[in-house]
Amino acid sequence: MTEPIRTRRENAVLEVTIDRPKANAVDLATSRIMGEIFANFRDDDTLRVAIITGAGQKFFCPGWDLKAAADGDAVDGDYGVGGFGGLQELRDLNKPVIAAINGICCGGGLEIALSADLILAAEHATFALPEIRSGTVADAASIKLPKRIPYHIAMDMLLTGRWLDAEEAHRWGFVNEILAPDALMERAWALARLLESGPPLVYAAIKEIVRDAEGRDFQSTMNKITKRQYRTVDVLYGSEDQIEGARAFAEKRDPVWKGR
Secondary structure (H helix, E strand, O other): OOOOEEEEEEOOEEEEEEOOOOOOOEOHHHHHHHHHHHHHHHHOOOOOEEEEEEOOOOEEEOOEOHHHHHOOOOOOOOOOOOOHHHOOOOOOOOOOEEEEEOOEEEOHHHHHHHOOOEEEEEOOOEEEOHHHHHOOOOHHHHHHHHHHOOHHHHHHHHHHOOOEEHHHHHHHOOOOEEEOHHHHHHHHHHHHHHHHOOOHHHHHHHHHHHHHHOOOOHHHHHHHHHOOOOHHHHHHHOOHHHHHHHHHHHOOOOOOOOOO
């Protein structure tokens, strides 16, 4: 048996690959492994960006492993830190995550993708929330998807389980770019390296603000920012990096970010 999750690190970028033939479905044990990997990514100051993808070119992830469920995995079992797939409930993940969708992305697999900050898709990638057909609810997607794309399109997916191709997913705005299959990971890594070169304390502040603002009105969020009530904003405003950014701009040079 091979490991269900493969990782590869290059400098400050971590690539995470779901590798569970034949379809990259996620069972409880795999979810717990993913949770540990992403929690370690969150807590490792030497890592700045993560890429999540699937092995092969047919499946990104179809979500919950129904065969494992038939063998006794409980749908409300222990998914580990971060919930299903290790991402969608992981607290304080203030680093960029890129999802590189290399094929079928449905159910919990789509919920994992929606937990990323940027989504790249191969031309043949397809997307759906088929839970309705098996008499269950796409819980995380029911919360997230109507906030990401037009309400009526999200409800169409949730209520009918219909499939979207990459072009339609891009048109509705939850896919950033569509790429040829052999260019997908090259583009994901190019984007990751771009983010790797950026200011990690600013990324952290952006992610905390965006996450918290989902449940707040505009003015209360602005008040929290200006009063430095976000931990990440307070760290940023007192950091060497903020001074370095101003100096680099004044001196017309590229900044050197230290993350402190």
